Amino acid sequence: xxxxxxxxxxxxxxxxxxxxxxxxxxxxxxxxxxxxxxxxxxxxxxxxxxxxxxxxxxxxxxxxxxxxxxxxxxxxxxxxxxxxxxxxxxxxxxxxxxxxxxxxxxxxxxxxxxxxxxxxxxxxxxxxxxxxxxxxxxxxxxxxxxxxxxxxxxxxxxxxxxxxxxxxxxxxxxxxxxxxxxxxxxxxxxxxxxxxxxxxxxxxxxxxxxxxxxxxxxxxxxxxxxxxxxxxxxxxxxxxxxxxxxxxxxxxxxxxxxxxxxxxxxxxxxxxxxxxxxxxxxxxxxxxxxxxxxxxxxxxxxxxxxxxxxxxxxxxxxxxxxxxxxxxxxxxxxxxxxxxxxxxxxxxxxxxxxxxxxxxxxxxxxxxxxxxxxxxxxxxxxxxxxxxxxxxxxxxxxxxxxxxxxxxxxxxxxxxxxxxxxxxxxxxxxxxxxxxxxxxxxxxxxxxxxxxxxxxxxxxxxxxxxxxxxxxxxxxxxxxxxxxxxxxxxxxxxxxxxxxxxxxxxxxxxxxxxxxxxxxxxxxxxxxxxxxxxxxxxxxxxxxxxxxxxxxxxxxxxxxxxx
Amino acid sequence: xxxxxxxxxxxxxxxxxxxxxxxxxxxxxxxxxxxxxxxxxxxxxxxxxxxxxxxxxxxxxxxxxxxxxxxxxxxxxxxxxxxxxxxxxxxxxxxxxxxxxxx
Numbered sequence: 001x002x003x004x005x006x007x008x009x010x011x012x013x014x015x016x017x018x019x020x021x022x023x024x025x026x027x028x029x030x031x032x033x034x035x036x037x038x039x040x041x042x043x044x045x046x047x048x049x050x051x052x053x054x055x056x057x058x059x060x061x062x063x064x065x066x067x068x069x070x071x072x073x074x075x076x077x078x079x080x081x082x083x084x085x086x087x088x089x090x091x092x093x094x095x096x097x098x099x100x101x102x103x104x105x106x107x108x109x110x111x112x113x114x115x116x117x118x119x120x121x122x123x124x125x126x127x128x129x130x131x132x133x134x135x136x137x138x139x140x141x142x143x144x145x146x147x148x149x150x151x152x153x154x155x156x157x158x159x160x161x162x163x164x165x166x167x168x169x170x171x172x173x174x175x176x177x178x179x180x181x182x183x184x185x186x187x188x189x190x191x192x193x194x195x196x197x198x199x200x201x202x203x204x205x206x207x208x209x210x211x212x213x214x215x216x217x218x219x220x221x222x223x224x225x226x227x228x229x230x231x232x233x234x235x236x237x238x239x240x241x242x243x244x245x246x247x248x249x250x251x252x253x254x255x256x257x258x259x260x261x262x263x264x265x266x267x268x269x270x271x272x273x274x275x276x277x278x279x280x281x282x283x284x285x286x287x288x289x290x291x292x293x294x295x296x297x298x299x300x301x302x303x304x305x306x307x308x309x310x311x312x313x314x315x316x317x318x319x320x321x322x323x324x325x326x327x328x329x330x331x332x333x334x335x336x337x338x339x340x341x342x343x344x345x346x347x348x349x350x351x352x353x354x355x356x357x358x359x360x361x362x363x364x365x366x367x368x369x370x371x372x373x374x375x376x377x378x379x380x381x382x383x384x385x386x387x388x389x390x391x392x393x394x395x396x397x398x399x400x401x402x403x404x405x406x407x408x409x410x411x412x413x414x415x416x417x418x419x420x421x422x423x424x425x426x427x428x429x430x431x432x433x434x435x436x437x438x439x440x441x442x443x444x445x446x447x448x449x450x451x452x453x454x455x456x457x458x459x460x461x462x463x464x465x466x467x468x469x470x471x472x473x474x475x476x477x478x479x480x481x482x483x484x485x486x487x488x489x490x491x492x493x494x495x496x497x498x499x500x501x502x503x504x505x506x507x508x509x510x511x512x513x514x515x516x517x518x519x520x521x522x523x524x525x526x527x528x529x530x531x532x533x534x535x536x537x538x539x540x541x542x543x544x545x546x547x548x549x550x551x552x553x554x555x556x557x558x559x560x561x562x563x
Numbered sequence: 564x565x566x567x568x569x570x571x572x573x574x575x576x577x578x579x580x581x582x583x584x585x586x587x588x589x590x591x592x593x594x595x596x597x598x599x600x601x602x603x604x605x606x607x608x609x610x611x612x613x614x615x616x617x618x619x620x621x622x623x624x625x626x627x628x629x630x631x632x633x634x635x636x637x638x639x640x641x642x643x644x645x646x647x648x649x650x651x652x653x654x655x656x657x658x659x660x661x662x663x664x665x666x
Contacts (some may be wrong), residue, residue, distance in 0.1 A: 185622070195609035204584045205646065207654040210661060227646050230639040331632045366636055373633060375571055 006195060013192040016185045017394050020416065022070070023182040025391045025424045031158070031235070034386030035369065035377055035430065035559035036527075038105040040156030044439045047149060047253035049521060052107045053139035058100070058286035060311075061143045062111070066098050068145055069113040071131035079131045081101055083119035090261040093117075093131065099310035100137070104328045104372045104381075105520075109137040127275070127389050128217060129411075155439060158456075160432070161171045165239070178350045179249050186236045195227055200226060200552070221393035224386050231383040232390070238367040241360070273318035281317030284344040292344070293323040307334060313391065320347055328372035331365035332358065358554035359415055388425075395421035399475070405480045415476045419468040419483070426487040426535075427464025434460040434526065440501035474530040480545050488539030495532030501527045568603030570628035571637065576619045578638075578645035584610045586649050595657060618642065 021123040042049050054064060056086040070090060071079075079086050096116040102109045115131045136146040153159060162168055169175030193317035194200065207219045225232075251259050255305060267274060290306055297304050313319040324334045327344035338348040353361055354554065365371065369380060399414045399421065406414045442449060464487055471483040502525060510529075513522035535539065565573075586592045588610035593602050625634040634666060 202589055202591070203591060204649040205582070205589070206651055207650055209654055209658060223650055227643045227650075231643065330630060331636065362632060371633065373629070373637070375568065376637050376640065378631070379644065381638070383640060383643065386647075 006198075009195040011194040013189055013196055014398065015193075017189050017391075018398055020185040021133045021391050021394055022420060022424045023178055024186055025388060026428060027164055027179055027182060028384050028387040028391065029428055029432075030160050032321060032381050032388070034164045035381045035384065036523065037154075037156030040160065040436075041154040041521040041525055042107065043151060043502065043524040044436070045152050046508070048108055048136065049508070049518070050107045050138070050507075051518070052057070052102075052104070053109075054138070054153055055102060055263060055290075056109065056139070058290065059444065060287075060307055062100050062109075062137065063283075064284070065111065065135075065137060065143070065145055066113055066314075069095070069098075069111060069133045069135050071113075071115050071133045072150060075131045075133065076313040076530045078397040079117055079557060080104035082126070082129045083117055083121055085119050087131075088118060094315070096130075096314055097310065098314065099308060100333055101308035101324070101336055103307060103370065104326070107520075110138075111135050111145075151450070153453060155435065159435070159454065165243075175291070176243060176246060180240065180243060183236050183240045186232070187240075190225075190229065190233055190236070193294050194229070197222055197226070214397065217393050217397045217400055220396055220436060221390060224390040226321040228383055228386040231380075232387050234363075234366060235383075235387075238363040241363050243354070258522060272320055273313065274314040275318070276316035277318040279317045280315060281319050283315075283319065283340045283341050284309070289321050289339040289344050291324070292339070292346070296337060296346070296349075297325055298333075302335075304329065313341075317342060321435065328370060331371055332361045333370075366559055376408075391423070392425040395425065401476055403475070406477065412476055415472045418475045418481055419465070419472045421464035422468035422472075422481060422483045422487060424462070424561065426484065426491060427461055427468065429531070429535075430464055430491050430494065431457045431461035431485055433491055433531070436524075436528070437494050437501055440498060440505045456558065480542065482543070485539045485542035488535045488542065489534035491531040492539060495528045495535065499528045499532075543554055567628055571641070572639070574624035574628065575641050577617045577621035577624060577643060578641045579648050580645075580646040581614045581621060581650075582642070582649045584614035586619065586653065588614065592653060593662075595653065596621055621645075 015124075049179050074091070076087060082197075093115040095113045098115040100109050100113045103111075111134065113133045115133070117129050117131060117500055119126070119129065123127045134147055134150045159168070165179055166173070166175035167178060169178070171219065190378060197203075203219070203222060205223075207216070207223055209216050211219075230410045240247070283518070286309065293306065294303070305326040306323055307328075308322075310322045310324075310325035311319060312322070321339045321341050323337050323339070325336070327334045329506055332353075336350045337346060339345065371379060395417065399418045403414050408411075435453055435457040438453050446452065467487065468481065468483040471486065472481045475481050499510075502521070508518075508521050508525075508526050510522060513519075513525065572621070586606055587596065622634065622638045625638045625641065629636070629637060
């Protein structure tokens with residue numbers, strides 16, 4: 001039993017941090033990358049590289065294009081498993097709803113079309129089953145569908161962002177559970193870290209690089225932990241709350257009948273038809289409804305632009321149009337106005353959120369950062385990397401503190417932790433950069449292009465782990481593993497190679513993108529080169545660190561010890 | 564009317580200056596910069612009070628630049644940046660002082 005509360009907190013902080021720190025490292029690193037997910041998307045799918053255009057006319061541009069969007073093969077496969085009998089021919093499926101949306105970081109308009117299937121659902125609790133199709137609307141030579149991009153892997157929103165919250169492990173949602181557990185542990189680690197750090201205020205600004213390695217690393221761990229404490233606390237808390245209903249499904253599990261009754265009460269108050277009427281209806285000018293929405297927002301003192309337009313029960317007399325305000329000027333989420341499709345009259349306006357819902361929306365908003373604030377976005381990016389530095393220095397301190405003891409005992413413990421630390425602190429960024437390089441180098445026409453990019457990521461990360469383990473012997477002798485420097489050099493090489501490959505394969509080099517003011521691609525290239533420079537500097541410094549003095553036990557020495 | 568970026572730059576400046584004063588109110592950092600020069604109680608009060616006021620001023624400028632809910636997100640991040648800059652300067656100053664031979 002620990003002698004004091006502080007010692008108990010130190011024990012908790014050390015072992016929880018060590019065990020789940022590797023997961024938290026991934027969460028914070030990919031969270032930092034996800035801050036610029038849309039920009040990474042544009043880098044990884046060059047066909048989408050273009051300057052953002054204004055929201056087009058729904059009547060003249062979007063509606064004619066809706067008929068061209070077909071349900072995707074994946075969606076049809078999934079729907080076929082949920083219904084009785086064969087699906088009707090695809091060309092006979094009519095769109096029953098669609099939506100278009102854009103954002104200040106989206107160069108193109110996303111279109112999403114829903115097709116209600118006439119088949120009876122297998123699940124008696126489900127009213128209808130739908131198939132869906134997606135595409136991008138491009139403002140080039142008039143407006144048209146981009147086509148073929150819906151299945152392309154967007155490295156930012158399609159890979160790095162899911163890595164952040166579910167580790168790309170969807171089997172039984174195990175990734176969500178692991179990240180949730182790590183987030184809970186992070187809260188405990190933050191609180192216990194504050195309790196353990198006795199001289200929190202006196203050492204607030206302290207970094208003693210001239211002291212022992214162990215002292216310097218602890219100073220850095222304390223400093224990064226304290227400086228980024230508010231950021232890490234609120235990111236972790238809001239992340240847990242976003243998935244609170246998943247981790248603690250109290251609504252569904254404990255209050256099923258009450259929840260249904262509540263949903264019915266709310267639905268009764270909202271005059272938006274949940275089902276089509278079954279009779280045909282006309283569609284009034286949606287552009288006029290968009291203008292009416294802008295006027296209403298202006299009159300309410302929240303003038304703004306449109307971010308999304310959706311039409312439900314398309315072609316039916318019960319059809320309505322939902323118009324969402326571009327809320328990139330605020331932390332809270334979007335507001336919607338709903339119009340009757342046949343006449344354009346305002347049917348319903350989402351009421352202002354109640355206090356609890358406002359707090360909920362604020363916490364969502366501060367985590368998802370959909371707002372337009374480039375300075376804050378960059379500060380979030382830096383904050384995430386500071387969080388990574390805090391976790392990484394925690395690993396290093398664990399190793400340095402126990403190195404001498406483990407060397408004396410002949411234990412391999414610090415060697416194992418050090419190898420895992422190399423793989424997570426440097427190996428993980430290495431895998432990410434290798435994936436970006438593969439994105440540019442692998443032929444797009446290859447049928448398994450998406451899978452190959454992901455395979456490169458996992459293979460490089462596994463190789464980094466194996467390399468770290470194989471090169472870790474000096475740690476068991478009290479030295480520094482050369483894997484740190486070697487993998488840092490690899491990051492530098494891959495980073496420069498990815499930026500050069502982008503130039504060769506797309507013609508977009510820094511001179512061109514910066515002079516054109518095309519910052520999404522310029523930003524990613526600059527980050528790759530800056531990261532390469534940092535990695536090179538770190539690699540050079542680490543490679544100059546002395547190897548441990550290796551003591552070779554001779555036969556006579558062993559005899560003296562054993563008499 | 565100053566630009567949004569201009570206002571936030573001033574807010575960062577105020578946060579950094581505030582953190583610098585608070586750092587100097589810590590005896591180890593006072594000694595690092597001013598050597599054996601005594602630091603009286605009045606100086607301590609001025610340093611801590613002035614530092615706190617500058618941090619509050621930084622928040623006020625953030626509220627001027629952005630809606631208040633956005634400012635509550637921007638301000639802690641500017642504090643983190645300011646404190647980081649001050650820590651880096653103190654570490655660099657200490658390294659330079661060690662590298663400079665004493666006359």
